[in-house]
Amino acid sequence: MKSDLCIVVPSYWARRSDMGWMPGDAIYDHPIPLDHEGTLLRLLKSLEILEKKNFTVIVLAVPTSEEIAEKVEKKVKGIIDEARKEVDIPIHRFGFSHLCKVHQMLEGEGRKDLKDLLQLRGYSNVRNLCTFVPHVLGSEAAILIDDDEVFEDPKFIDKATEYIGRQYQNIPVYAVAGYYLQENGEVHLNKSHEPWMDAWDQLDRMNEAFDRFIVSPPRFKETPFVFGGNIVIHRNLFVKVPFDPLVPRGEDIDFLINSRMFGFRFFIDNTLAIKHLPPPKSHPAWRRLREDVFRFLFEREKIKRQRDIEGMVRVRPEDFNPYPGAFLKEDLEQKAEKASHILAAMYEESGDEQGAREALQTVVLMRKALSGSRDPFNDLIALQKRWENLMRLTDRAAFRENASRLFSD
Secondary structure, eight states, X not given: OOOSEEEEEEEEEESOTTTOOOTTOOOOSSOEETTSOOSHHHHHHHGGGOSOOOXXXXXXXXXXXXXXXHHHHHHXXXXXXXXXXXXXXXXXXXXXXXXXXXXXXXXXXXOGGGGGGSOSSSHHHHXXXXXXXXXXXXXXXXXXXXXXXXXOXXXXXXXXXXXXXXXXXXXXXXXEEEEEEOTTSOSSOOOOOOTHHHHSOHHHHHHHHHIIIIISSOSEEEOSOOXXXXXXXXXXXXXXXXXXXXXXXXXXXXXXXXXXXXXXXXXXXXXXXXXXXXXXXXXXXXXXXXXXXXXXXXXXHHHHTOOOOTTOOOOOGGGGTTTTGGGSSTTHHHHHHHXXXXXXXXXXXXXXXXXXXXXXXXXXXXXXXXXXXXXXXXXXXXXXXXXXXXXXXXXXXHHHHHHHGGGOO
């Protein structure tokens, strides 16, 4: 099977709701319990609105634990079978069973050492599979979409592929970002305001960025941010630059930063919209704040540790203003400490002592991380070389032919 264009959809699934989360399970924003229907079928049915259907859909069946991997694949297969009754588009799944076969193929090539680059756990690893699968299917481009979205624009594919792989103002276009429309049709985030958000002004800076890069003309422009659930990546980029598994979350913007370092420009198309209808997040505010603090610490350190390397471009926090640039500067710790203390006081006022402790623990963990010696930039250089080796190895016709047989269902 060969497909010049793939839409790849990661679909995250958890244990049954009566079991809940268990120690060792992966943490995602809102994985669907196996006894729930979820949002995947809604997305797949919405494909029918698209005027152009010259693509293959790959659904990644992502379990929170390998213990439920087989059940997740079965669940996703049932949803795909249901969607096929209404949507005349090739739809296939890729789960743990398929990944194991890919690992066996790498072992057969004598490259067992590359298996760790392909994992079905963690946001960045899943995103890397979102580009690896189109790669072995011979695709020129991959469109990354999340399963809590719906297509509403019949010309989405036309817009997504209009510039990709071409030149815009004499600049090669290998990455195009679209954006999310909220349930009410708005671009801006309008979540309930809480006092700690005054110190951690993430929503304000995001909305400022949306005004500048989505709401304002021109239609097509370079962007400092990207939505991982609405992005088009050309093979010239994804065979060279991976998503970094060391970033705890925010892998989409981290990928943009990595790409800029390797000389690739990111563009946003302010007409390339998709409706975003996520389930409520189940994680407490302290956890979301902590994860964001650590992602920005990681990215700021990556930028700080840059050194001159042939073929690479130095980037600055200011290159990513207003978002995420506002969180890549020297006042990041002050923002995090102030927000954590305000959040802890809010928890105490509501009688949630555990929440208060966790909010303050974020400050402790942040200080510990600041004293560490890890070099994220050096780690990225090593990762990129290994990723390029993997993509080169798996670009051979024999490997592709064997890999295409994985999608017989």
